[in-house]
Amino acid sequence: MKIGFDPLMHPSDKSYATRLAELLARYAPDHEYTCDARRLSECDLYHGIRRLRSAEKGDPKQVVVLFDLNFLRHPAMWPLPERWLRVRAIRTGCLHADCVVTVRAEYKRELTRRLRLDERKIRVLPSLGVLTEHESGSPCAEEKIRRKYMLPNRFLLMVGTNEPGHHQKTVIDGMIGTGGDFNLVICGRRTAYADQLLAYVRENHLATKVSFVYEPGPADLEAIYGMACGLLYLPDKDVSPLPVVGGLRHGLPMLLSDVPLNRETAGDAALYADPASVDGVARSVRRLLHDDALRQELCARASVQAGHYSAPALAHELEELYAAL
Secondary structure, three states, X not given: OEEEEOOOOOOOOOOHHHHHHHHHHHHOOOOEEEOOHHHHHHOOEEEOOOOOOOOXXXXXXXXXXXXXXXXXXXXXXXXXXXXXXXXXXXXXXXXXOOEEEEOOHHHXXXXXXXXXXXXXXXXXXXXXXXXXXXXXXXXXXXXXXXXXXXXXXXXXXXXXXXXXXXXXXXXXXXXXXXXXXXXXXXXXXXXXXXXXXHHHHHHOOOOOOEEEEEOOOHHHHHHHHHHOOXXXXXXOOOOOOHHHHXXXXXXXXXXXXXXXXXXXXHOOOOEEEOOOOHHXXXXXXXXXXHOHHHHHXXXXXXXXHHHHHOHHHHHHHHHHHHHHO
16 A cells, blocks of 8 residues: 655654655565655655545545644634634645544544534554654763763663743742752753742752753753653643653653553553642652652653554554545
């Protein structure tokens, strides 16, 4: 089967279609894949919003992948003319597609309700939202990164945007209450709030316990994950599955904010807490650090859950989808 991908199938990642085609060519080589817009009408199956016509072969099967529902939830993100065209194009694409794929279960429910789509033609494939492959770093490479950022030997990693909604301060307040009995490494973009957090850490004499790493590259971040003894990810908004999948792939015990996407991504492979509760987060952190039986159980569950986000698993799921159309 010849399968085509609209080069712009992802709204914010121009390389997504190419990377997906390369992944499938590696793990599902029985088909032919192309991202060449000039050849899409020759395909038997096509990933994209716009409808393709082929007088010679008949219309190809169409799969629409929705990575978010901003066109329904936040239409004001675009100027009025563009908004109308975008919403109309996506609605029409979904209604005429042979299959609509979403990356979250709640999106399926919302599409069924708001667009009146037949739920039988909607598939949920969370792994399409985290199209990255895990590559373990060597101990030598990790030690080089440790020295580069002057990281401690044992630490909890906290990943996320340095903004109040990601609750870095909740963890720091818990450290203040316990005398800072563990090391914390905070990774994220440098913001004005990050500078406030750094000042707060220094005021409370935790500068030797809390390290900030601003915008590490993908390879450096992978190495930092590999050195961590646990992951904290506590947003109450702007939640992404990527940090959690990173923790799963590295087999880390994790403490996550109790929000639907985190539970959907990690399942029973994590502890959950109200991110605004200093006492609740502090108690969970102590369990994560000191309960060896719990740590071993969470690590084992993480390894199992990570299998759902592997490249071979994604290729297998897509092959099953193609065969069913």
